Amino acid sequence: MWQRILALITKEFLNLFKDRKSRFVTIVPPLIQLLVFGYAASFDLDHVPYAVYDRDHGQAGRALQAAFSGSPTFDLRYVIQRQDQIAPLIDNREVLLVLQLEPGFSEKLTIGEPAEVQVLVDGRNSNTAQIAVNYAGSVLNAFNGQWIARHQQQAPPTRLVSRAWFNPNLESRWFFIPGLVGLLTLVVTMVVTSLSVAREREQGTFDQLLVTPLRPFEILIGKATPGFVVGLVEGSLVILVARFWFGVPLVGDLAVLYLGLVLFLFAAIGIGLAISSLAVTLQQALLGGFLFMVPAVILSGFATPIENMPPLVQMITLLDPLRYFLVVLRGVFLEGAPFSILVHQLWPLAIIAAVTLSAAGWLFRHRMY
Amino acid sequence: MSRRVRGLLRKEFLQVLRDPSSIAIAFLMPAFLLLLFGYGVSMDASNVPLAVVVEQPGAEAESFASVFQHSRYFAPQRYIDRASARRALDAGLVDGIVLLPADFAARVKGDASAPIQLIVNGVNANSARLLEGYVEGAWRNWLERELGARAMPLNQPVMLQPRIWFNPGLRSRNYLVPGLVAINMTLVGALLTALVMAREWERGTLEAMMVTPVSMREVLIGKVLPYFVLGMGGMALSVAMALWLFQVPFRGSFWVLTLCAALFLLVALGMGLLISVTTRNQFVAGMVAIIATFLPAFLLSGMLFDIGSMPVVVQWVTHLVAARYFVAILQTLFLAGDVWGVIVPNALALILMALFFIGLARRRMHKHLE
Known part of the structure; x- marks a missing residue:
């Protein structure tokens, strides 16, 4: 057989x-x-192309921009001067997100009022969009931490410490x-x-x-x-x-x-x-x-x-x-x-x-x- | 149209009608796959199983732990200590652990900020990241409420205000379904034509055709046209399902969609034909079709993974995948509208690829034996 x-x-x-x-x-x-x-x-984003629209022109606003341009995940492609430049950049997929600082941003930040930064994201791939927003959030968290430390403000009463098991860098x-x-x-x-x-x-x-x-x-x-x-x-x-x-x-x-x-x-x-x-x-x-x-x-x-x-x-x-x-x-x-x-x-x-x-x-x- | 071409078309249509598998490929397969994927595939998590461990009960700790009860994102389960929660994570019963350490209450009252530990299972990095985001959001809301109750300001210098264009609800089906339409049509196109020429070679009917006055150009038309009609039918069915069954918005114009779909179908059919003409053997043609169509279209088209984040060499490789151009066009037409800056270059690439595949197939079809 x-x-x-x-x-x-x-x-x-x-x-x-x-x-x-x-x-x-x-x-x-x-x-x-x-x-x-x-x-x-891989879902990890790398060199996320972004543009900045700075309507504030203040010192603190520039410090925030530096935090983004210094981050290895983000790649500054354009500096926008006018509102109507935003849509074509996102529509044509030239950038994935646009960072927008409103007038008075630096002033608010300096006197200790909450200042807001707008992030406009191309949501055609909503998973990529969500990841990009998360990345922007972590750049911002680091910036906030430094700001609080440097200006000796009161830190929040609790903090969240997160760790990932089995894949510590979440690759x-x-x-x-x-x-x-x-x-x-x-x-x-x-x-x-x-x-x-x-x-x-x-x-x-x-x-x-x-x-x-x-x-x-x-x-x-x-x-x-x-x-x-x-x-x-x-x-x-x-x-x-x-x-x-x-x-x-x-x-x-x-x-x-x-x-x-x-x-x-x-x-x-x-x-x-x-x-x-x-x-x-x-x-x-x-x-x-x-x-x-x-x-x-x-x-x-x-x-x-x-x-x-x-x-x-x-x-x-x-x-x-x-x-x-x-x-x-x-x-x-x-x-x-x-x-x-x-x-x-x-x-x-x-x-x-x-x-x-x-x-x-x-x-x-x-x-x- | 000459009488010879008409004759060939008639023969080809009869062949399609008599083997039900062609009809099944054009209509049944797209419908079946789209149904399965449209309902099955989603990136949006809800009811994530989460272990909550409160080491020493207290008012603050309880108030934080209860946050998870009322959110649709979490399905919280209480564990009495770290060890049991850890075992649950190992066994895959929960995706993460929120741990409030024994000294939590004391440290909240004190000056130093009290740590809340979050441990996530990082095996699925993407889900883990989303879970971290959800927990952080829940924590931030809770913090704001707590501080508000104590009349303390939430000290957060800069706040992020994300605005997601085109898909504000972050509904993952809205981008997955157009991507799936492209994958579907890749398979349909290749499957319809990958075997047709090889079959004629194998059965010797092509030799019989060589002694007739038909030219190879006419044979090519006879092979492409019937399957083009079938494929466009399948395409229309897929788009209709995307619009009415899965409620994906459509913001472009239909004539652009029809034109681009026709171009893409020509590329897909041309590729199938080239496989068929090159291998001249149904068995090998079938193998090539399995390997060259599905996985490349699934992984390299940008439907799932962001092409811009791939290494440069791999980005070059993606340019060889026709689905890449069609996915870009479909996602834009469905979600953004007629953005010419995206549509024109991608459509041009499709035209080039169609000319390349069909031209090469034509060159390889000669009217003599080797």
Whole structure:
């Protein structure tokens, strides 16, 4: 029996790697994508372009402007002279925000009345806008602290001291790169598995496979192995790049990480093969692959938190293997979460894997044309 | 239009109608994805689980702790000591801890300002930052009230007054849904055409076509036009859903939207066609389509991540992603209006890309065998 399976596995690998183009497509783009995406995927803003509209011209106002231009996050692009210059700058995306000081700002500040500074923000991407406002707020807080100290005013009776665990500088890259491990592994696995059965069906060679002594279970092993090997190798490469190139801390147990990776691969392969064996043509398999992959990514909590989704959609996410794998990845990478906590993510993955793999094996024989 | 082109179009339309997957790609997929995302994707947090620990009960401490009860942002849970709150944070039961230390009451009365500790789970840096912002807002309101009751001024020299243009309610759906329309159309365009030429090569029907008098230009028209019509239908459906189902405001003009959508669709179809012509193999074409379309459009189009904050080299790479230009146009048309300074350069880039992809596909389609 093992000899038969081995022959099938050899044939599957030849199918995948014999053709120069398909060999290239499976190996090179995912690695390039990891590097590009690793740098792209971050909510942290850098060099926020801004303009200043100073209608005050006072000493204190200039000190506040200096606090902004001295901050590494903000990048002064324009000094505005007239009101009607503001709208074109924001509309045309030349600046993300405009800092506006009203006349009398310095005077109010000096006599101890609350002075207001207006920040006009381009809200087309409301998440970016919110982050920019938060940054402006922290520049202002630092300025206030210094002002109070320098003018010996009474500090407020309480103060808020905040700390972030697991990611002290709140670098959002640390959050996204472990997520990318999951995304790229998923894409590579889908590339290898979702088209494989459909191609044989379209070319008619699958019927030949079915009349050989191979049992569906053995065909399943043969078809799943290339996806598993490619997924495991590329997943490992991606983990290495995340750790050593991007410097994301990996504080947890590698064994738990790999247990998660293996279970996730089984689940993804099962879904890919099931889609592939449902499809009659390659076009349908491709459509099926996208119809699974895109929602799986969007609903996984990769970019937008699952807790923000409505309850019904949250229930749908329970079917998404990527959702569990992302928790495992982030838990192991950043929090050092032990097996006892992550086991709650691992058993649903195991169930999804068992169900989809058996479904794929069953479909091999029961969907014939 | 010549009779030959008409014949080709008729054949292509028949092929579309007989394999339901093309229709499904054009209409079902956008509708399904938009429904799922429109409802599912949101950056706006509410009811964030937050542990509140008061180490020594007192009037001030209780009054501060109660602030969280009445806010829609928080779902506060009381823990008796640091250790139990910490365990809850580790287990992911809460996203943050607000800690009022034992000497809180004494220090509020005294001269030095009393620290309130906030510990957030920083794994999701973005959510953590938002949580910090919410807690700080709650603390500031409480401080103002407390000081007001004691007739003391709140000593805050400069106050920030943010005004968010175009989306004052900071409704994240307003920018995510237009972005999703662009991603949707990237997938639709590539999926519709990625396999069509490769299929003809594989089945040998292209060779059969070579012995007929049709020119390759006519074959190209026959391939693009039917899928263009289908794609525009899908586009109209997506925009209608954005407007009426998700209530995203639309401040631009529809003719600009139609024109830009047509341009973008040509780019997407052209890319699919180029994949198809270059690989001449449905299997490889399918692989390329999976890798080259979804993730780049999702991560590099500026729909989610700010392009200006990426490293310069990565910013260059984003110029190769057509969705980048379309996302900029869509977000502007939906939220800001007909801002020519944004629309014209991006539309020009789309024209260039369309010419490039379709031109290259045309060059690679020759009427002879290798």
